[in-house]
Amino acid sequence: MSTPQIKPNLIPNIMFVDMNSFFASCEQQVNYYLRNKPIAVCVYPGKYGSIIAPSIEAKRKGVKTGMRLSDAIKICPELIPLETHPSRYREIHVELMDVFHKYSDVVYAKSIDEAVIKFTHLKYIHKDLIKVAQQIKEDIKSQVGDYLKCSIGIAPNTFLAKLASDIKKPDGLTLISPENIDDVLKNIKLTDLPGIAKPTALKLNDAGITSVVQLRHTNHEKLKKAFKSIVGIQWNQRLNFIETENYSSQYKSMQAMRQISKAQRKSLQNIKNLLASLCLTLEKRLTKQGLYLKEVTLTVRYETGEHYHDIIKSSQPIQEGAEIMKLINKNIKLYEDQNPNTTVINSQVNMLSVNVFDFVSDEENQFNMFDNNLQKRKLRKTVEKLRDKYGNTKVKKAAELHEKEAMVDAIGFGSVKHLYKYQANDSDILITENFPD
Ligand SMILES: [Mg+2]
Numbered sequence: 001m002s003t004p005q006i007k008p009n010l011i012p013n014i015m016f017v018d019m020n021s022f023f024a025s026c027e028q029q030v031n032y033y034l035r036n037k038p039i040a041v042c043v044y045p046g047k048y049g050s051i052i053a054p055s056i057e058a059k060r061k062g063v064k065t066g067m068r069l070s071d072a073i074k075i076c077p078e079l080i081p082l083e084t085h086p087s088r089y090r091e092i093h094v095e096l097m098d099v100f101h102k103y104s105d106v107v108y109a110k111s112i113d114e115a116v117i118k119f120t121h122l123k124y125i126h127k128d129l130i131k132v133a134q135q136i137k138e139d140i141k142s143q144v145g146d147y148l149k150c151s152i153g154i155a156p157n158t159f160l161a162k163l164a165s166d167i168k169k170p171d172g173l174t175l176i177s178p179e180n181i182d183d184v185l186k187n188i189k190l191t192d193l194p195g196i197a198k199p200t201a202l203k204l205n206d207a208g209i210t211s212v213v214q215l216r217h218t219n220h221e222k223l224k225k226a227f228k229s230i231v232g233i234q235w236n237q238r239l240n241f242i243e244t245e246n247y248s249s250q251y252k253s254m255q256a257m258r259q260i261s262k263a264q265r266k267s268l269q270n271i272k273n274l275l276a277s278l279c280l281t282l283e284k285r286l287t288k289q290g291l292y293l294k295e296v297t298l299t300v301r302y303e304t305g306e307h308y309h310d311i312i313k314s315s316q317p318i319q320e321g322a323e324i325m326k327l328i329n330k331n332i333k334l335y336e337d338q339n340p341n342t343t344v345i346n347s348q349v350n351m352l353s354v355n356v357f358d359f360v361s362d363e364e365n366q367f368n369m370f371d372n373n374l375q376k377r378k379l380r381k382t383v384e385k386l387r388d389k390y391g392n393t394k395v396k397k398a399a400e401l402h403e404k405e406a407m408v409d410a411i412g413f414g415s416v417k418h419l420y421k422y423q424a425n426d427s428d429i430l431i432t433e434n435f436p437d
Helices: 022-030 056-060 069-075 086-101 129-144 158-167 181-186 198-206 212-217 220-227 231-239 268-289 321-338 362-366 371-390 403-408
Strands: 014-019 039-042 051-054 080-083 107-111 114-118 150-155 173-175 253-259 291-302 307-318 349-361 430-434
Touching (some): 022 051, 022 056, 022 086, 051 069, 086 114, 129 150, 129 173, 150 158, 158 173
Antiparallel strands (some): 039 051, 291 307, 291 349
């Protein structure tokens, strides 16, 4: 792999908008009573429910994402727990995207509460992006919701724009330019950079690089030696205004869903297998598009008209059906542990839907992957090619035939030599793909 020779962009014309405490702010937006109060959005608001989004007021009291309600209430007795309303957040997300589109035609939703707005081609239309950012904040208040706040970062590339948006929360506005970058970076630790974890920071320390400013000014040979790969060079490039984010992906989300007939729901294992087949269908689409995901939602509808909905964020970009399934199962288990008399996958399920969001491309992801992941990726691509050659349902990975094992062990994965003919009927899986709005 050779280092791409790309010219840096020295003009701060990339904007990163990060909505502050988004889910909680949406709840406070629609319910006036909840404003200025510490609230916590939970998948399940019972005693042992875990918090997926504390409000700004709750964060100030020390309440954090992932805490159990019973623990959070110990440090913040006035905390108000609320159930999550994903459709509400999605509606507001769409309205926010409409605001951003007023200012640029190139807008990427990075997740439900983050967007990148590019102004690279609009320098004669928008001369002062600080003013544009202030206007966007005002438009959000007047057109979407007066209680919604965001932190905006402006910089010459996406990475630095995101970093700038993280500097002041809530309601921040920070610009990073070639003139002020070293001053801004002085106050940031290596581990504050999104993507630099402790092991990477230690590697850098070993090479004598102890600060972000130093990382920015270290030459490529030294970085190559320290990392024995181009990862270090990539960090240096990001800090030197080179765009390393790949925007080739046109996809915003993909959904696989299916109705479950009365006959199908007689066996629980059958329903679980159908859920696994949805995950595998998504894997196939993702592999084909060279995409990894960081967010999954599961919706289960029941005969009774009730439904279960869950939003799951993955700490690592993933692509495999087995890994998607593992994430889903982990959360289902958590929910069932918290609700002892409830079973998510039960004999009343009549619809299953899995949505995936927050994509990362192959190119962006390969820098973060371990060797065995690279091997797995190669294998998946080979399988996809065979599928294209011999027809969709004829060739399946061995793991797909033994979904149960595959789901228990996300790494458990047959090898190509185990490929054999398989008759499957995926025809009732509905796949939809959404492009950026
Ligand atoms: Mg946010």
